Amino acid sequence: MRFSWLLSFILIGIIAFGAYCFIQTQFGPMPETSKIQVKWYSQRDKPWCLAASMLMILDYWGISPLPSLEDLAQRIYNSSESLSTIFGSYNLRTTEKFDGNLDAAFRSLKKELASGNPVIAAVWSNITSFEDLLRSKAITKDAYQKLFRGHAVVVTGYNSTGIFVNNPWNPWSPNAPKWWTRRWIPTGADVYLTNAIFVKLWTFPNATSQLRYYLISAYPLSVQLLLNNPSYIWFWIPINLFSAAVILVLHARRKKV
Numbered sequence: 001m002r003f004s005w006l007l008s009f010i011l012i013g014i015i016a017f018g019a020y021c022f023i024q025t026q027f028g029p030m031p032e033t034s035k036i037q038v039k040w041y042s043q044r045d046k047p048w049c050l051a052a053s054m055l056m057i058l059d060y061w062g063i064s065p066l067p068s069l070e071d072l073a074q075r076i077y078n079s080s081e082s083l084s085t086i087f088g089s090y091n092l093r094t095t096e097k098f099d100g101n102l103d104a105a106f107r108s109l110k111k112e113l114a115s116g117n118p119v120i121a122a123v124w125s126n127i128t129s130f131e132d133l134l135r136s137k138a139i140t141k142d143a144y145q146k147l148f149r150g151h152a153v154v155v156t157g158y159n160s161t162g163i164f165v166n167n168p169w170n171p172w173s174p175n176a177p178k179w180w181t182r183r184w185i186p187t188g189a190d191v192y193l194t195n196a197i198f199v200k201l202w203t204f205p206n207a208t209s210q211l212r213y214y215l216i217s218a219y220p221l222s223v224q225l226l227l228n229n230p231s232y233i234w235f236w237i238p239i240n241l242f243s244a245a246v247i248l249v250l251h252a253r254r255k256k257v
Contacts, residue, residue, distance in 0.1 A: 127185065
């Protein structure tokens with residue numbers, strides 16, 4: 001009898017702690033600023049922005065040995081493996097999101113960053129937004145969907161006025177004309193984009209669908225992350241449901257005795 005009471009109290013404690021972590025990560029206040037140090041990798045003038053972005057994430061989490069850019073590009077572009085499968089082969093779990101609501105998307109992005117997770121975002125690489133380009137009639141939607149497949153950057157932080165990204169595209173040649181380079185996202189590490197510019201870049205329809213505000217984060221399974229990472233909702237909900245079920249069974253057994 002004493003054992004069942006003790007077990008019930010332990011399980012109630014687990015439920016309370018899980019509920020606290022869930023509420024904090026989902027509805028708790030976020031810091032006004034957050035910045036993660038992520039090593040920059042180049043896509044080497046090849047259309048391998050996603051591979052270079054994934055390499056930054058793998059390096060950030062200390063994966064060793066790191067795959068080569070070529071190996072990652074082969075798996076991404078020449079196989080049927082999903083991004084989650086590729087990250088999973090390095091023991092990293094993923095959270096993949098897209099949302100038609102800008103406020104919800106921004107909150108998801110900032111929650112991941114505040115929890116220490118760098119995020120890969122799919123963006124339009126030209127400072128002129130997709131909608132602005134269509135209105136200018138410089139390109140048709142059909143031509144866009146045939147020619148443009150988006151660009152991947154790693155979001156590393158935010159403050160009240162903007163977003164920090166690692167853009168894997170090689171720095172422009174010093175001889176490149178300014179009127180041309182000003183049209184594109186600045187290259188390199190810790191590029192600062194105002195919220196207005198980032199929203200323009202992030203608000204683009206993918207070439208194969210109409211997804212907007214796409215992001216994917218990858219992270220290892222660890223005790224520290226279980227306590228403060230919003231991506232671990234899947235962990236606390238089943239644990240709390242299981243604990244509640246055990247408590248109900250113990251309570252039913254005590255009533256019979």
